[in-house]
Amino acid sequence: MTTKNASVAVVGASGYIGEELARLLLAHPHVDLAAVTSRQFAGKTLAEVFPRFSHDEKAKALKFTDSDATQLARMAEIIFLALPHGLAAEFARPLLQSGAQVVDLSADFRIKDAAVYKEFYGNHHPAPELLGEAVYGLPEIYREKIRDAKLVACPGCYPTSILIPLRPLIRRKAIDRKRILVTSLSGVTGAGRKVEADYLFAECNESMRPYGVPKHRHLAEIEQELSLLAGEKIAIQFTPHLAPVNRGILTTIYTELGGDVVVVDPALVFQNAYGQEPFVRLLGDKRLPDTKDVVGTNFIDIAWKIDTRTRRLIVMSAIDNIVKGASGQAIQCFNLMRGYRETSGLI
Amino acid sequence: MTTKNASVAVVGASGYIGEELARLLLAHPHVDLAAVTSRQFAGKTLAEVFPRFSHDEKAKALKFTDSDATQLARMAEIIFLALPHGLAAEFARPLLQSGAQVVDLSADFRIKDAAVYKEFYGNHHPAPELLGEAVYGLPEIYREKIRDAKLVACPGCYPTSILIPLRPLIRRKAIDRKRILVTSLSGVTGAGRKVEADYLFAECNESMRPYGVPKHRHLAEIEQELSLLAGEKIAIQFTPHLAPVNRGILTTIYTELGGDVVVVDPALVFQNAYGQEPFVRLLGDKRLPDTKDVVGTNFIDIAWKIDTRTRRLIVMSAIDNIVKGASGQAIQCFNLMRGYRETSGLI
Amino acid sequence: MTTKNASVAVVGASGYIGEELARLLLAHPHVDLAAVTSRQFAGKTLAEVFPRFSHDEKAKALKFTDSDATQLARMAEIIFLALPHGLAAEFARPLLQSGAQVVDLSADFRIKDAAVYKEFYGNHHPAPELLGEAVYGLPEIYREKIRDAKLVACPGCYPTSILIPLRPLIRRKAIDRKRILVTSLSGVTGAGRKVEADYLFAECNESMRPYGVPKHRHLAEIEQELSLLAGEKIAIQFTPHLAPVNRGILTTIYTELGGDVVVVDPALVFQNAYGQEPFVRLLGDKRLPDTKDVVGTNFIDIAWKIDTRTRRLIVMSAIDNIVKGASGQAIQCFNLMRGYRETSGLI
Amino acid sequence: MTTKNASVAVVGASGYIGEELARLLLAHPHVDLAAVTSRQFAGKTLAEVFPRFSHDEKAKALKFTDSDATQLARMAEIIFLALPHGLAAEFARPLLQSGAQVVDLSADFRIKDAAVYKEFYGNHHPAPELLGEAVYGLPEIYREKIRDAKLVACPGCYPTSILIPLRPLIRRKAIDRKRILVTSLSGVTGAGRKVEADYLFAECNESMRPYGVPKHRHLAEIEQELSLLAGEKIAIQFTPHLAPVNRGILTTIYTELGGDVVVVDPALVFQNAYGQEPFVRLLGDKRLPDTKDVVGTNFIDIAWKIDTRTRRLIVMSAIDNIVKGASGQAIQCFNLMRGYRETSGLI
DSSP, rough: OOOEEEEEEETTTTSSHHHHHHHHHHHHHEEEEEEEOOOTTTTHHHHOOOOOTTTTTHHHHEEEEEEOOOHHHHHOSSSEEOOOOOOHHHHHHHHHTTEEEEEEETTTTTSSSSHHHHHHHHHOOOOOGGTTTOEEHHHHHHHHHTOOOOOEEEOOHHHHHHHHHHHHHHHHHHHOTOEEEEEEEEEEEGOOOOOOOOHHHHHTTTOOEEESSSSSSSHHHHHHHHHHHHHHHHEEEEEEEEOOOSOOOOEEEEOOOOOOTOOHHHHHHHHHTTTTTTEEEEETTTTTOOOOGGTTSEEEEEEEEEETTTTEEEEEEEEEETTIIIIIIHHHHHHHTOOOOOOTOOO | OOOOOOOEEESSTSSHHHHHHHHHHOOOOOOOEEEEEOTTTTTTTTEEEEETTTTOHHHHHEEEEEOOHHHHHHHEEEEEEEEOOTHHHHHHHHHHTTOOOOOOOOSSTTTTTTHHHHHHHHHOSSSSGTOOOOEEEHHHHHHHHHHHEEEEEOOOHHHHHHHHHHHHHTTOOSOOOTOOOEEEOOOOGGGGGOOGGGGGGGHTTTTTTTTTTTTHHHHHHHHHHHHHHHSOOOOOOEEEEOOOOOOEEEEEEEEEEOOTOOOOOOHHHHHHHHHTTEEEEEETTOOOOOGGGGGTTTOOEEEEHHHHTTTEEEEHHHHHHIIIIIIIIHHHHHHHHHHHOTTTTTT | OOOOOOOEEESSSSHHHHHHHHHHHHHTTEEEEEEOOOOTTTTTTHHHOOOOOTTTTHHHHOOEEEHHHHHHHHHSSEEEOOOOOOHHHHHHHHHTTTTOOOESSSTTEEEEOHHHHHHHHHOOOOGGGGGGOOOOHHHHHHHHOOOOOEEEOOOOOHHHHHHHHHHHHTTTTOOOOOOOOOEEEGGGEEEOSSOOOBBHHHHHHTTTTTTTOOOOTHHHHHHHHHHHHHHOOOOOOEEEEEEEEEEEEEEEEEEOOOOOOOOOOOOHHHHHHHHTTTTTEEEEEEOOOOGGTTSSSEEEEEEEEEEEETEEEEEEEOOOOTIIIIIHHHHHHHHHHHHHOOOTTTO | OOOEEEEEEEEEETSSSHHHHHHHHHOTTTTEEEEOOOTTTTTHHHHHHOGGGGTTHHHHBBBEEOOOOOHHHHHOEEEEOOOOTTTHHHHHHHHHTTOOOEEEEESTTTTTTHHHHHHHSSSSSGGGTTTTEEEEEEEEHHHHHHHTEEEEOOOOHHHHHHHHHHHHHHTTTTSTOOEEEEEEEEGGGOOSSOOGGGBBBHTTTTTEEOSSOOTTTTTHHHHHHHHHHTTTTOEEEEEEEOOOOOSSSEEEEEHHHOOOOOOOOOHHHHHHHHHTOOOOEHHHHHHHOOOGGGSSEEEEEEEEEETTTTTEEEEEEEOOOIIIIHHHHHHHHHHHHTTTOOTTTTT
């Protein structure tokens, strides 16, 4: 286990994900935060832009700069990209060429197939030659690959809350892979710090609403990863909803046990798969998850219930969309890439 | 259309449903509110207990009394019961015997089969002889029966949000009746004014959680009514969730189009079924429902999307759990029973 | 009491105040809503822009238009202006010249002194010649003048919550006029439907903060009106705060009883002043106000406590910032101007 | 600086303050959490009762017990009391006699005068002989005394938010001591995990309300401490309000500069007083505090504005009521008592 410090930079640090990255990196025992970039805030210190850091000496000294890939590669060994999709890929190329490692939190390197990227994101992929190199940053599935990765594509928040619970069930053929339905509830930071009327306080408060029905962008990576796990093409139903909380994703997954699925005890399946995982907490079939228990943490809480009336297994998970669903998971990957204890700076 | 006033009473008027009934009845053009009962508040006026009514002359004069069936039957022609299940049935019997009409908002008369009641509610039905007489108070299905009813059993909030959207699809055989899954999100008043730690502000705020998995009590009436519509036994999957809003239910229904279902245009089906309904608003497949658009009203908003990838029809609805999901619907039934305009006091 | 219908228009109907005006006017028994304007939504119907009106025949038919004063004056007898300050005055002039009556909800005609307007609002007053004509639209003070007004300047939300409680105390010299301090809490709609980062859900939720310290713009009209009541120049301290609710203002006023103030019973003073007011509810000194009791209504709830330790009289009030603080009060003025019952369309 | 671990216990660990104490102590580098007590949860582990600790090995092993002073004194060197007032004093006596140190978070030892305690809390003080021994646990005032204390009385949340800002102004005679008014806004956890109707979600959500007017219990300790600072009897005006957030206190203090007060630059006064304080963040007169910047931390943010119109200095502060207002401050005191770095386990 290494403990040599890493110099890191965060590109696009002015959104919720970037802010949380900054919070975690400022407190990380093995990190020298060398640069944060933001066009909007260039010239201001981290502490000026985010008052919650105003006691931190580093945050009082470190100024936002404009993003310059060449310069960043000189200052930092590992660069976190918290940029909109499309832009991230353009940034990643020169950084990688300069020998830096990249942890990308956008969607740009999650989809292995540039055509699928185009289908879901609307534009041609800006750096398709890098897709093969990228490792999907879900440690609970790709831990070993992440250790050696130069380019990590951190999963979306919904996919994290869905793939971790489904992985062992798919692998063990414990459910009907053709009949998976997922309902998710998300807090409003899931939309980012987007200044749009839809996300004003009075538009979200006292409101519950579905959106992105029936084809939310995250479906692309969810189905890609489920298909890889299953060894066959899998399509699922996925419906996200917005609820008036700042943070959190609550996911309810409906799976079917009928037909020729292998009869297993879900408790055993989950225990075998995740009993040793530092960030997976198995609630069992007696308790149900609640986002307030995971907010601010990198944990995913998983619970399940078998409905004997309908022969379905219902699996529920809760994460903090900004931590395990984004910035925390990025740090977890970073820890693996650098050989630190996986929980460094996270527990 | 009659306009002769009705004298009415509300039994158990201290909860959220009772308070909303009082609000609607105080403003109803054809109602004389003759009595409100509450053991806890006996002797206090409506205005003292509910400051939002403190400008209303009637509310300043009308005092809560203890509930006495004989006396109530003498004072009121129609009595609304906003009591816990079990208790409502005991009250209904003497009231009906005295010739009063009863609109019950508890679960006591919703389930036609006393054994199913016992299965879901745990106790023996206190008045099984009345079950045959009760009419399920969903005007969009049972309008004509409600007109002649002596005893109306108002549906639960979840069932209302589920049955209205599903009814025409079931009737038209437009979906696979064996494969219906429902996810609902509810505001916290759905739990009633229950003084329990689970419903304290800080336990609900910034929290999203499923509950009642996999066998919520409302399943009993949902499946009963769907089975009646289908002419065969139907079981569904239903998962409620709690979100931090005061009011509202957002329901997302997953239905399957595959197999031998009749191919129809959902827009036509819904338009035919509900084009003339005063409280059903069809959003179509372009807009999605939002609970904030229905809060405080007796409307149900319905939208739908066909997912061609999965051959599913996803139907979404939004209601105010206390109005269309309880007190407003009770008034709607009352209007029918009395021969008033169905929207009296509601629009 | 007249009941002849009035044809009215709302200019700038796309904000929270305009939306609430539309809601109240659609339901008003004596109103023909002839036009609504909004540059952003021109061509769309009211029902399309505001889904909560989607059941209303009028709202389904009435389309937003661009604002054209000449045309509006031809269509409507009374025009409500829900425009930003500066813009409202420019609009009012041609409308008044065309013979229409104007109810302005901006700050443009509240300040009688153009120099004070310039001091607080930063720009030269665009129509100073109209200032003398405008009547400050607080019926509890200027009822008779409002009846005959051509141009009504509706008060701001904070001033409404402050002036109504203070008026009788100032008039009766029951408090030290030189030592008035006011703390107010406002819901987020108070900022309007402004698409700025500060009002995003996650910036307001779980946040409490002061703003506009020490010289909020509403001070100009508050001090103007208090000075008029007192017959001498009065300056007060006023600190607004933002709290995460959609609607409501809670105002706490600290006044001093010491010195040569007249010793009176506040209960008598308030009862004499407001015992007959249709929208003032006096809670007395036993109960305290709560914004949830007034939200959605045109009431102001007023309570008070004498602190014998400090010889202060603390007066507290609660209103809905969008109703009594804006659109409801505008309708109340409109009712007076037209000779309708003052509570028409409001209770 | 010592680093020898301390064995500690928390008595009454089932409320919000106890839960936060447990959270901070579980993560504290120098703490062995030896016992947690709760009558309600005796026999259950910390992890079972508080799911957010369910990953923590210690929390999974440590079971709640009934409170037994003799046994606690044997197990722990320092005992935190998170009990209701009245009960805490009874517990403290035997613990102190057994040689343990006590950090009390109730009100029992904050008031030096048993008669004042009786006036504000209604009952006779249960252990008046200990009042002389207790040190008021506000490190920013009593740091040196706390280091040697056997019994620390942690301040209430409101007093913390008021006394820290006022201390240097009083000391420097920079304000009129006779004319101090304070308005505070509190989140709902300030009421504790009290299962009362007033704190149900739907009673607090979308609600803003004053309470405890004009004589809230915290006045007793606020005035006691201000009087000690001033060397003369000081009475203030204090009005708390409840707003729908989980955590946080926002305090606005109105002070007067007129008369014979010493003319000083508040920036200098605050900088001199608190420039080196680890948990005081001075925002100056350009920015205003926001509770969301301090929630989850032990910081107090302080800002100020001079109003030249009224010759008042307005000072505003923000804290987390459960951390700096209770459990965090208790740990800060504990660190001082044990000779640890004052920020241990807190930053």
